[in-house]
Every structure is written in C-alpha cells, then in structure tokens.
Amino acid sequence: MAKVKKQPRPKAETPKGFRDYFGAEVAQRKAMLDEISEVYQLYGFEALESSAVETVEALGKFLPDVDRPNEGVFAWQEDEDWLALRYDLTAPLARVYAQFRNDLPTPYRRYAMGPVWRNEKPGPGRFRQFYQCDADTVGAPSVAADAEICAMLSDTLERVGIPRGDYIVRVNNRKVLNGVLEVAGLAGADKDTERGIVLRAIDKLDRLGEEGVRALLGAGREDESGDFTKGAGLGDAQAEIVMGFMSAKRDTGAATVARLNELVTGSAIGAAGVQELETIAELMAAQGYNSDRIEIDPSVVRGLGYYTGPVYEAELTFEIKDEKGRPRQFGSVAGGGRYDDLVKRFTGQEVPATGVSIGVDRLLAALHAKGRMDNQTVGPVIVTVMDRDRMAEYQTIVGELRTAGIRAEVYLGNPKNFGNQLKYADKRNAPVAVIEGSDEAARGVLQLKDLVLGAEIAKTASLEEWKGQPAQREVARADLVAEIKKMLA
C-alpha cells in the first residue's frame, strides 16, 4: 500500500484584500442600507438585484473606462466564455436594461445595493470587495432626472445622519468642460489623449493644488517619489482657459452660470451644457434645495470617461483627523452623472441614463469619525448554568424572555468554571446575567446581576464597597421578565 502523504493544514486567512465583517459592523451597514432604500423607494425607485457574475463581454472587456485599465476584474474561463464578478452596479444595469427593456417601464428608476469586486492591488483601508448603493434612471433624457437624483442624494445624506451644513452636493456638466476644451483648441478626435490628461488633472485639484494641475496641463509633473507624469502639453493661454474653468464658481448659481457662459463663448456644446446647469439650478431652487445643500461647482469632473452630461458629487465638508492626527476634509462619499452610451453597447440605440453611487463603507466611516455611531451593541441577557441537570429550566427561562421580546441565551460552553461564564457575558457585552442554582430554585427565586452597573462600580468603588455587590439582587422567579425589563429600561 502506498504511503499516504500527510496534507499540510490550510491557512485560516481571507485572500489578500478581503475582509470579514462582524456583529455591529454588519448591523450598522444594514441599518444604513435600509434607510437609504427607504428614501430611494419614496422617490419611486424599484429594487434590482442582478447576478454577481456577468460575462466579461457584458461588462465591457474589462472596463468601460479605458482610462483606468488597472482596475481589473476577477475573471475565469468557462467553455468558450469568460465570466467575471461585477466591478460596479452600473455595467450590470446596462445589461439588465438591454435584456429586459420590453418588460421594464420607461423611464426605469432602479436602485441596487450590494458588494462589487475589484481586482486591484490591496492597500491599507483599500479592499477588493466593498459595497455600493446605486440609484439610476434609465430612459429619461430630461435633466429633471439628474436634478431629481441630486435632491434624492441630499435627502439620503440627511436621512442617514449627516446634518445639513456637513455636506454639499456639487453639480457640473461635462458638456461645459467639453465646451471649454473646444474653446482652448482641444476639440477633435486627434486630441483624445490630451483631453484625457486634462480631465484627470482637473480631478486631482484637491490633491495636487493649482500648481500641480498647471504642471499636468503643461509639460508634466514630477511627484515626491521622482515619478514623472506626462502633461497635456497645453500652452499658457490654453492652460489659462482650463484653470479659469475650475475657478469659475461664484457665490450664487446664477453668477457661476454667467461666468461659465463667458468661458464657453463660441462653443455650441458648451452653451448647451451651461443651459442644462441653469435648468438644474432652477429646479433645485424651486424645490427649496438651496446652495447650503446643492450648488453648481465647475471643479467637479468625476474621473470616469463615460459621463456625457451632468455630473454630481456629494462631499462631506467637516474636518476629521487623518492617521497622523492632521485635520483634513473628509471628502467625497457619493458621485455620479449622466451616461448616454452604456446601453447602446448592447442595443445600438442610445438610451439616456443618469445615476448616483453611494460609497456606503465611506459613509459609515464618516459617521464613526464624527462619533455619531456607537461601536458597542448591547448583547443578550445571559442565563448562566449553575447546575447542568437543570438545562431544561434554563432554556425555559430564555424562552420566557424571548417571548417578551428580550434577547437572551443560555451559556452553552463548559459550565464548570463560573468565572468563565461571567467572562463570556462580559465579552458579549451582556446587560444582565441570570443565576439560578438549585438552592434558588428550591426557594422560587433567581439572582439578577446588573453587568452594566457592575462594571461601573468596579471602575469607581473600593474593594469593600464592591463586595457588597449592590449590582446583584434576588428576585422572585415569577417576576423574572418584569424585573429584567426594568433593568433594561
């Protein structure tokens, strides 16, 4: 008989860039998704849960945004086809709409929430699976659809706990940018590369500052590590027009619109874009969404190449401390825009669409950073096991508590060491421990240990005081539910 080779033990680890979420983390994200979906539904959006796996072909081999080829997908071959995990919720929506367009209402307002996967190099706080939460309107050419999504985004942020004043929804329009580029002499298919560089440069204004962007518009820029990024090669006059665009924001929407109109003079597409921004501004103002919530800001461009009209972004405006303790703005938590070509890939017909994606994990991080979210959840009431033979009675106790809506469980580890049972209760953040030995049972009573109060006393009281055990008291078995309800109140 051949000798069986002993297999090494598998490593108990997630793959690099993946992580698990426990207890409160799951509950908090769920609560946030529930709140977001309530707002989305109030606006008439319908849920869609598309399959996590798509053909690579449908996802657009591999990304619609060819400017970022590094943002790969997880893919594998099956017979002739390549399958892949979705990397966002927009590409699947385009596929779903193309596939079911005869059955779906038009316009089709849909929301989707769920994980997406990116085959990228993981880094600190940078995961390869994360949640997105999208709302899109497909088949509505009017910018009223874009305005609606901006209003909904504002409502959503307030609903999940970001108060007015702590966020701003900024709106811009790609057509205006295209108009400015046209005026700067960057129209035409042969200027594709330059336009791409300009777009990405503008998108980095926050990070690189004006000087850095100017360098990228011109010859190029060397970063701190010595890496050189090639610039768009614009002349000073051209660069001036682009820089003027980024700083075109004025105190009021009307003034910004007026300034943009000056900048795009002579460009038809630019003028159309400014007109759209004006319409959005009017709709927002009519509904009372003033500049404390939504404003026109020409510095917003959004990285993705597929946007064709309005683009929008929600930014949290409060400061947090970075990992080195320095204050910085929290930054963007949601963004989106109009993309009129994604469905066309499938059907050949242009289908107008606009939508937003909320980075739920970032939004949760923001609420944590502001101390608006409790990391600690209250655990269940723990019924300790003093006497292994009386397990049925302990189970009956938790049954009574659960019937009264109280979270409760029997300790199911080895009951021998009572200290371990209390340590377990502590680890679970249990508010109360129930103790019933055979002595108590014979007398028709129970001991209730108030673990919250107990922890408080342990912190502040002397050993003598602590020994008085004011946090533990005896109650009648019949009063169990009522007494625990009082303690939890």
Place this chain on the structure above:
Amino acid sequence: MAKVKKQPRPKAETPKGFRDYFGAEVAQRKAMLDEISEVYQLYGFEALESSAVETVEALGKFLPDVDRPNEGVFAWQEDEDWLALRYDLTAPLARVYAQFRNDLPTPYRRYAMGPVWRNEKPGPGRFRQFYQCDADTVGAPSVAADAEICAMLSDTLERVGIPRGDYIVRVNNRKVLNGVLEVAGLAGADKDTERGIVLRAIDKLDRLGEEGVRALLGAGREDESGDFTKGAGLGDAQAEIVMGFMSAKRDTGAATVARLNELVTGSAIGAAGVQELETIAELMAAQGYNSDRIEIDPSVVRGLGYYTGPVYEAELTFEIKDEKGRPRQFGSVAGGGRYDDLVKRFTGQEVPATGVSIGVDRLLAALHAKGRMDNQTVGPVIVTVMDRDRMAEYQTIVGELRTAGIRAEVYLGNPKNFGNQLKYADKRNAPVAVIEGSDEAARGVLQLKDLVLGAEIAKTASLEEWKGQPAQREVARADLVAEIKKMLA
C-alpha cells in the same frame, strides 16, 4: 492607417444558470431575511458577513463533502493561489472561527445570510447563485446547542408565515445510524464505501420508496432510464437492520427512543446517539416544543458526509401542485446538524459546532405556492407632465407628497403623448395619477385619477359609464396631500 475592425455587440444576457431579481422579489426576500435575522438575534446570535471570495485551500479543495465531487466551485488562479467563490456559509465560518478564535466569544453563535455560488449544471429552477441563511453555534459540545437550533428553526418558520401544522422539524443522530451500521457489520475503515452507499440510499427514501432503497442496499438499482447504480451489497439480514432503522419512528418520542435502543444493542456509539436524542427530546418537551413542531425521525440522515452527531431538517408538510398539476409534498426547506471536524482542518484541534441552513428561495416559493405572498406591490403616485415648462411645480408636488411619507414621482419620459404617461402609471401599478395643466393651475386645482378604481370600472362598466370618469375628480391644490391620503387609505 489600419482599418478598425468593428466589434460585434455584446449579448445582453446573464451567464447560464444566473438570474436577476426585480422589485417585489427583492423586497420579499429582504423582508423574509429581516424576520429571520430578528429571530436569530433574539436567540443571541450575532451577524457575520464573511468575504464572498476565499482561497480554495480554505474551502477544502474543493468540497468537504467528498461524496459529491460534482458540486464544484467557481475558481480562478492568482499568482500561486487559487481563489474561489464560497459555495456555502459553513466552510467560511470554519475559516473565520479558526482565524479569529482568540477574539471571538466561546461559544460563538453567529448567523450569516447571503448568496453562495455553485459551479453546477444549471437546470429549470436550479440556479448557480442562490441565497443561504445560516445560524451556527461553534464551541458548544452540549446537545442543548442542537436543541436550541431546532427550537429556533421552529420559531423562525412560524415567524415568516408558515403556521404550526404546516411544517415539522425532524431530528435524528448520525451516531445512531453509525451504531445501526455497526450492528449490521458495517463498522471499520474498510467499509467506508458501503457506508456511503447506505447513507445516500436512506437519503433517497422519499424519492425511491422502500423497494428502491432495498435495491440500493443490496446488489444495486436500475432507474427508468436504464442507468445502473451499484448497491452496498448487504445481505438480507443486514439490509433488514437498516430498513428497520428507517421505519423506527413511533407515535411518541419516548417510543421511538425505545425502539432505537433495541436496534443499536451492543453498539456503544449507537447507545450514545440514542442518549443524545433522548436529551434533545426532553429539552424540547420541557420548553413546550411538542411533536406538532419537533419530532425524532430516524429516516432523516442529511446528505453531507461531515455531520458527526444530531442532524435536523425542516419539512413543509402541505401539498402543492407540481408542474404537471399532480399534488406533492413541498418538502425540505432547511436542514443542518453537528459537525465537529470542520475547524480542526485549520487548527488541528477538534471544535464542536452545530448549525442550520435555511433555503430562503425555497421558503419564498412555498409561501407563493400557498398564496400567502402578494406578487404585486403598490407603485408610487405618478404626477403627470401636462406642460413641460412647469416641471418645477410638478417636482414641488412630489416633494410635498414625499414629505408626507407618500411614494411619488414625476413622469420623466417624453411627455408629448399623454396616453403613454397613463400606460407608464399602469405598468408601475400606480394607485393615483395627478394631472395639473396650466388651466388647472390657474384655477388652483388638480385632477386626481384613482387608477385602482379606474381599472375596476374599466373591467365591469359599459363604455358610457366609463366615459363619466367617476374615478377622476378635481380637488383644490391645497388639499392635495389630504385627498391622496384618503385615496390610499
């Protein structure tokens, strides 16, 4: 310049075996998952959301159940490693527990809900991505943990809308089966193959009947298509013992236990198993879970090879019509059991664990089959667009409705054809359409069209009656919210 080859359009299709879920389907599943998680939490279980992607190594190359090698996973290579989509929620739990065992409480009660993926041949109603909803207790050796999960399963089914009497939770114990096999002379490592055949044969009792199982215990069985399945080769006396086991169920738990004790006479493992069943039965009875909810049933074996003690299964006992209109029992919707070796794969130390998996999609199908679930959800109030220039006013109307908690939207398609707007409202299952032309606006009124009543009238009334339009009436603009609230009440 080289001629650019025109790319063919991608097909707008999900990969084979995958599907999308729309509107009501998503909402109903979410509602069910919410209810299930509330019961799980009441029992003290904590949420865990592990990553969808695991190393193939951690999943157990490819499945822990080597008896079913066809149940493949979706996997791809990354550098040295193979990564794969999880095929259930149990293997990831074992990995998580092994990875974080020093930080997690012991026992660790966790629940998880989410999609799993199987690289299987798709078939009608058989998908390669589906939801599971699991609860497991890790680190509790006592069968009180198994009993708790059976009670929780019973509570869960009633909570989601399966009334008592329409389901039964059946409990058995692998040790009893092993004892019976020992008595039948099938102990020992050299009888592994035979034991596997016997186990699968018992699992098929429902489908093949007594005769079919007997054939599989003996020489083998030829099915209708002529395919031959090799049998376990048991003699008549041996087969009789196994068949006796399957029909050992008696009217009461106590009688079943007594019968099982007879069958395992002489087997230590068998006696231990019967003892465990007895303890479970006592715990259940003490908490009032009688045989109308939970019963001992020796015909339950559960297919998976990794179970080591109690196994349990929830079956819906009502009849539904199959695709050919024949009545049949709905069958199993949940199952699980004790598996003490899964964590050991990682750590070398045996960690007792027990848990259940609910097939959420099957449970939803059951509620649909019983007509206990409405497929149609009520859509939003639709504000029609009579006058494109008054979009801001229409948006203001929906804003008012939403502030009052009423789902509402403006029609954002091309408003030219009013009939299309009403068709859209119909497709959305909208209860009310709001109509405000410039004439109405000037008079400070609106038209409200009751689409539910309208559909009713259209079905039953003559054309003359219909033209009277009793389903449409004029209300003051100021009374909008109050009037619509009345119509929705």
